[in-house]
Amino acid sequence: MPSYKAPVEEILFLLSDVFPIQRYNNLPGFAEATPDLIEAILSEAAKLCEETLLPLNQPGDRTGCIRNKDGSVATPRGFKEAYRAFVAGGWVGLSADPNLGGQGLPYTLAAIVNEFASSANMAFAMYPGLSQGALAALLTHGTDAQKKIFVPKLISGDWSGTMNLTESHCGTDLGLLKAKAVPNGDASYAVFGEKIFISAGEHDLAENIIHLVLARIEGAPAGVKGISLFVVPKILIEADGSLGAANKVTCGSLEHKMGIHANATCVMNYDGAKGWLVGEPNRGLNAMFVMMNEARLGVAIQGLAVSEVAYQNAAAYAKERLQGRSLAGPKYPEKPADPIIVHPDVRRNLMTIRAFNEAARALVIWTALKSDIAHRSADKSEVQAAADCLGLLTPVLKGVLTDIGFDNTVKAQQVLGGHGYIEEWGMEQFVRDARIAMIYEGANGIQALDLVGRKLAKDGGRAVIAFFGEVKSFIKDNEGDAALAPYLTGLKQGLAHLEQATLWFMQNAIAKPDNAGAGSYDYMHLFGLVALGFMWAQIAKAALAIKPAGNGDAAAMDAKLLLAKYFMERIMPESGAHLARISTGAATMMALEAEQF
């Protein structure tokens, strides 16, 4: 059975030394989050994830969810109790408005807890995770009455939420969707249609399930401009707030999937289910994007989370497994063989994963802080700058953290050799689970298009110009520091390639949008390299500051510096290959006729 230890120490370092969270004490909820409280919260979350969620992960994968004949769905043994413990701890509403039952703490902390939970048990963490998307949509676009009915119950975890977008013939292209809503004459609608791939669509963890459903009001225009968002509870709610009759929405079947077996992926049938409009008619896509952006960051965190737990188990194996001798002569001559950690190629796998994980974690925190500013600051220009950055970085995090996170689970599995391929050790489950994160909430190719086609040009490139400016300022401010130089050189090179690629799009993709599409995926990854490199430069700076002060763990700081160096030496060089590919444009790939594929 795999093990897991939440990286609490490392996060405390990030929150105190790299991105000092006290700087944000002017924001609501931040002053309350004192260092002591943060440590207590993280330790408590770590305990829950390590002791309660982790032991259910492998058994949950084996059992999966079971749909009963009456359409109800049973989650694996132990999930109900774990869910009760999770919601009792107040984790669903950690960063939610205290007036609605939340704890009002920074979203940044909720993002960190999400990492722990997803490392310990990704399939489990999705159940409360999906409530967040529903909450975001209702808080932003719901009526006061809707908020009053649904939000406190979602925050308490008594009820859970879902997002119902996909139909069998449309996922990315929601303009094609067919689900229909017919006015009932009162304020409600009768919703009809079949939705597929609905995560947590039906289960036995919560008393009620609140579906947020995209459908077309009868007579609405075709395409994306005729789509509305509805809230459709599984069980209808009486005027006094108590649960009433079952609504006409049922789980038709469960999908058999590659992974996340313990999360119920449902076909949902709406047979005239009662629903209420959320936001304006025909503006559902707009309301839905609120859910999606929230969800995309959550998925990015899953990529990191599974990479982290996979790393921990691969590293533990590499330190224990005795096999072969060091190329430089036996390191442990008293043992029958050296542990495989002596082999450079085993270290290459492990350091490649870790050089990503630590920077990705910093990037998640950095981005989450932007989200906190965007949602809580009273300063309009601060809000705009943070929202710009959040919008720009969201597709980068979703695409890059899930792609590399998955690659890393494969690398970690490889460290175990044949033992990585059999179920017993749990490594192959990480690969199967991590794989979905590259697909759902917008496949990564869509993230790349969102970045290049929408986010880059938005507001005259304001967001990307500001991001480049921030990285450059950091380089300029620190260039005089000789100790930091090895970490800045690679970052400068990567940034130069990213700027060249951006310029190339400006010159070549406006007249020929296929040139943007052809380079979008490489651009997203190039952007990710620079963002991760920027994190390493900042981590290195903090580590260098701590070392001579002697007020930290010097060996741990040395390890960070080595990982930063490794990133610049071994991972950043990919930037040149990305630029080369982007610069070749679309001509070759568009020349082949469709029938020749």
Added chain:
Amino acid sequence: MPSYKAPVEEILFLLSDVFPIQRYNNLPGFAEATPDLIEAILSEAAKLCEETLLPLNQPGDRTGCIRNKDGSVATPRGFKEAYRAFVAGGWVGLSADPNLGGQGLPYTLAAIVNEFASSANMAFAMYPGLSQGALAALLTHGTDAQKKIFVPKLISGDWSGTMNLTESHCGTDLGLLKAKAVPNGDASYAVFGEKIFISAGEHDLAENIIHLVLARIEGAPAGVKGISLFVVPKILIEADGSLGAANKVTCGSLEHKMGIHANATCVMNYDGAKGWLVGEPNRGLNAMFVMMNEARLGVAIQGLAVSEVAYQNAAAYAKERLQGRSLAGPKYPEKPADPIIVHPDVRRNLMTIRAFNEAARALVIWTALKSDIAHRSADKSEVQAAADCLGLLTPVLKGVLTDIGFDNTVKAQQVLGGHGYIEEWGMEQFVRDARIAMIYEGANGIQALDLVGRKLAKDGGRAVIAFFGEVKSFIKDNEGDAALAPYLTGLKQGLAHLEQATLWFMQNAIAKPDNAGAGSYDYMHLFGLVALGFMWAQIAKAALAIKPAGNGDAAAMDAKLLLAKYFMERIMPESGAHLARISTGAATMMALEAEQF
């Protein structure tokens, strides 16, 4: 259910125009392989794979193998009939000596048929595939009596073979193995021990199973120099050749694996099983390498094979799935949306796969031809040159074709979005099946070490010098051809990087072997890029020669030229990143203390 069509046309092009097989008519078995016969053989193999093996692939994955209480193992429904059809077609002995019941045709053809079978049903193809390793060991190291008893039955497929190397505490480092052989006083030994991860170790397809087992003769030296190879039949053979009593070898359990569910991966218990020495005592590792080299090429082919079938299904989906509109304006305005093949990023995935598949197929054939020369030529210097090349390229093919083959199944899965993640479409099975090829027959990190630590320096670098020479001669001979220039530029650049990396090892790795280990994986992939690029340059040359002659399918040749260009534009640029990584050496990755991982 996934579909599959064997690439017969493409292979005929490779065998007639790129590497004209008639050139080798001086070798035994080649003159018999007339163009007509080759086409007939490939068509027959294609039919068997498409119609018999493919339909069993997805059901076989779902059912898996079942171990009965008596230790016998049942393969999935239909496998017995398919195996009977396979062996009745003479496919096991396609390239084996006619004097022993084989057909004596080129090994190159057997390699091609192996690709078809592994595309259609990798788990099935492993059963007859494993007989090849056993055959190779017996033919090279067996006594005449052993050959007479075992070889014809293995070739006919009445019996199948296995390789028993791994024990729970040792895979890569066979020097640690504990299985024991005690002389029985006659010519036989009593073999004791537990072997794990034994593919096709027990099943119901053949009358008997011939295990080739590594064990230590009682009193033999410790380490690799005390290991011997034994042949241990599941059922003992009477003096008249008929089957006798059961031997004391049983399947203790089946592993639960990520994929290849339809192949029985067994824990094998040897409880004093009767075995006979193959080759000299304590020279078992030597004899075993004969099996391994054969098997490594077979595994490389699996990487290509699964990549191919994944490509075909992703391409078919991309041409049918309607979703969104071309960035350049609707391509099919009469349809509700364009097929997703209009999107550059979908094409990027597909062309990246195909630009690998076609070159990898050429590389398999090119290498298989070297194997044919090495085993069949009467010219000693020709044999040496071919054997050098085969030895050098075997780890490159095993490592690169399985790594990229796996990546490609992930890319192909991504084309289907959410549909790629559910079992129904079969794409996730390709990912799970392809994954093992990176691990077994020597994990890919071991291949990289074999290449850098053993093959490069062997005989004063004779093999690698000859390979570089062959590529350079091709470039030099064709540099005057302006039409070919676009395909040579990238190859030259890649070769220059590979030569620089080789030089770097010579200068930096002899005194510090960790520098070789640290760069070995990148070097293997850099070598693969050059080898694949060399194939594309040769394919481009053949395509350019065919076009004006008008004696081929001009559109198909144009497609090859576009794919060659795509490879040089989008895949070859990785060579610079590999060189950059190699040149950083081992210092950073070795500096971290083991306990800090």
